[in-house]
Amino acid sequence: MQRQVNAVDFWRGYALIAIFINHIPQNIYEQFTHKNVSLSDSAELFVFLAGWSLRHVVGKPEDPRPTSELMHRLFGRAVTLYVAQMAIALIAIAMLAAAALLLANPLFLEWHNAAAIFYDPVRAHIGLVLLSHQLGYFNILPLYVVLMMIAPLVAMLHRYAPSALLPISFTIYLASVVFAITVPTWPVSGQWFFNPLCWQLIFVLGFSMSRERGAGGWVRRNISWLRMVAVPIVVGLAVMSRFNLWWDPTKVPEPRLLFLIGKTFVTPIRLIQFLALIALLSAAYPYIVRVLPRFVDFLSRLGRNSLPVFCVGSVLSLAGQIVRFAYGGGVVVDTVLVGSGIVILSVVAWLAEWRRR
């Protein structure tokens, strides 16, 4: 049965649209997404809401899903995500190769970390399958796969030692930030753009906040004053972000990552800003649904079908980048690209629901 329109699906739909737009860099609509006035962007929102959605799988506290069924569903979801990642990566590689041939431009073969695929295929294909080689802008889903792989552990911890879940997650995050522990990439030396050791905290926070007990219950009881605290954090950091009023990163004390602003490690300042933003967004939803019900319905449909929409959006954003290069940017091209992309995404969401009927 189709879920009722709700805040989680609505914001996830928004995150999907924002990711699609942001992944066509330099298009004119990029400047209207919230990343321009926010330290965090749609990636945090997407991962947080993925954690939140875990509640539907785990079940209610008074009626928990049997453990074996839970494990089966979560691992199954991880496999589905993995297959989706393989499919869109393969399509992206073919698109880059086709663009290189059609436009007689070998630059496309080196774009978005594709060089290894074309010039070092033996090792790169192994890396692709192991998720240790990721294409640029196609690196959120590998994180999601890892998060879904650890989801059974999260669910079990929550079931049998609920008070230990957040401390364990936070300890892993802190250790990773303090000691700059990353997950390496291969065969191209580097590190995962989204460090799963850090991003797992956002996922766990999303799950914990979704629960009526524990941290989630505490947040619900204290949401009024939390929102009051959130306002100056979000506004202050937006001003600093807009006017680049940041401190010198080489002058901060050790361990430096604690005081830097970075996406890979989702550093503490970025994390705090994101949580403050979430507190405010949760207040905004009732007003939005009242004023713009059709808009909420539209985004919620995208959010309900996040995987197909995300996959098609990833491919469309790469197509948009190629088309922009071939035909030039500007208001008309960007409007056609973004507009037609959003229409296609809505059709994908509609088809996904139509299939389930």
Add this chain to the structure above:
Amino acid sequence: MKTATSIVGLLCWLVAAGVAGAQQPPPAAGGTPSSIQRLCTEGTEVGFGPAQLPNAARALRERKQLRVLAIGATPLSARDQTQGHYALVEKVLESSFKGLDVEIIDRGVSGELARDGAERIKNEVALVRPDVVFWQVGVADALALTPANELKQTLVETVRWLKVHQVDVVVIGLRYRRSLARNEGFQNIRKVIRDVVKDEAILRIGHYESIEALDRVRRQEGEPPSEFDLTDAGSNCVADFLSRALAVGLFKKPRGEHGNAGVPAPSQK
């Protein structure tokens, strides 16, 4: 005395390589490994800009160690497969200068625009504390149609920030593409990078010019290489060009001074 001998020897080697490259037509791109190797070692113009690398030179003098931060897409070619691109640069530099320890920390994100790379550079400098940054920049901006003035502002601000923080920069700019030789956007990006390199007196790897010269000569000879051959030749030589440009930057005499730039005496093997 030994230092002077080493420097003179190094300069002689560089000059000889340059002269040899200038006198001989570039070898075929996409040809035999030996012909590519010749292009890599004999390419005439690998380093551009009146640049020195004072901070890298100081590191060499005081620690005999060079710490390099690599930002931007990692150039890759068939030749690099066993070790990786920057491993090859490390190897070339370390084998050229006795006692030199080079560590390259690769923090490249392929497809990243200069504006995003510029943000990350500051954090990575704080974390890695490099003596020099290899910044591969321009390709993603050319493909994303970044306005030239926006790119220029980003480059100037970042280079100046790095200078203030006593970190040298080596820019690895665009590579030659025949199909883009008359592409206005691509050439604008190239011009911006060249202008910034000139104005800020930093080092740029001139592989665009080397491959362009190769293409020109081969076409004059009636044997134009394909775009993909040129790409392969360019990729194969980046490590060599980078190593040689770095050597030039490290041991270049400062303007208005005599003697070397205070560089220690890594005797050339």
